[in-house]
Amino acid sequence: MKAAIHPKWYSNAKVTCMSCSTTWITGATVPTIQTEICSNCHPFYTGEQRIIDTEGRVDKFMKRLQQRDQIMADQVSAKASLTPMDLPVSELGLTKRYLTILEENGINIVEDVLKKFSAEGDEGLLALNGIGRQVVADIKKGLRARGYKLPADSDDNAE
Numbered sequence: 001m002k003a004a005i006h007p008k009w010y011s012n013a014k015v016t017c018m019s020c021s022t023t024w025i026t027g028a029t030v031p032t033i034q035t036e037i038c039s040n041c042h043p044f045y046t047g048e049q050r051i052i053d054t055e056g057r058v059d060k061f062m063k064r065l066q067q068r069d070q071i072m073a074d075q076v077s078a079k080a081s082l083t084p085m086d087l088p089v090s091e092l093g094l095t096k097r098y099l100t101i102l103e104e105n106g107i108n109i110v111e112d113v114l115k116k117f118s119a120e121g122d123e124g125l126l127a128l129n130g131i132g133r134q135v136v137a138d139i140k141k142g143l144r145a146r147g148y149k150l151p152a153d154s155d156d157n158a159e
Contacts, residue, residue: 007029008029009027009028009029010027010028010029010030010031011027012025012027013025013026013027013028013030013031013032013033014031014032014033015028015032015033015034015035015038016032016033016034016035017034017035017036017037017038017040017041018034018035018036019036019037019038019041020038020040020041022038022040022041079147083146083147083148084110085109085110085111085114086109086110086111087109087110087146088108088109088110089102089103089107089108089109089110089112089113091110091142091146092110092138092139092142092143092146093138093142094135094138094139094142097130098130098131098135101128101129101130101131102128102131105128110143110146110148113125113139113143114143114148114150117150117151118151121151122136125139
C-alpha cells in the first residue's frame with residue numbers, strides 16, 4: 001500500500017440529526033457528521049404521513065380547476081348563444097337567390113327549417129322549386145356549424 005494516500009479513519013465519529021437531535025457513534029473519515037433527517041424521524045421509517053404543500057401547490061391546483069370550470073361554463077353559454085330558434089335563415093350563409101326562395105315558402109327562421117326537416121326530411125326542402133341537394137347540404141352544414149341538432153336522415157352519412 002502507498003503511504004499517505006488514504007484518509008484518516010475515525011472509529012468514534014459522532015452523527016447528529018438536525019431534525020430530531022438524535023446522536024449515535026459510527027466509523028467515518030470525518031470526526032462529526034450532521035444530517036438533515038435520519039431513520040428515527042424519516043416518514044418512511046416512522047410510518048407517519050406528512051402532507052407538504054410546497055409553494056401552495058394545492059392552491060395552484062384548485063385555481064386551475066376553477067379556471068377549467070369557468071372555461072367550460074363559458075363554452076356552454078357560447079354554444080347556447082349560437083343556437084337561438086329565432087335565428088334568421090340569412091345567418092346560415094346562403095346566397096340571396098336561395099334566401100328569397102325560402103322566404104317565399106314561409107321559411108324565415110331556423111325553427112322553420114328544423115320543423116321542415118323533422119316533418120318531411122330532406123324531401124321537404126327539395127320539393128321547393130329551385131332548391132337542390134347542394135343547397136340542402138349547405139343549409140345542414142350551416143346548422144351544424146352553429147350547434148343545431150338535425151333529425152337523423154340517410155344523407156348525413158354521404159356528407
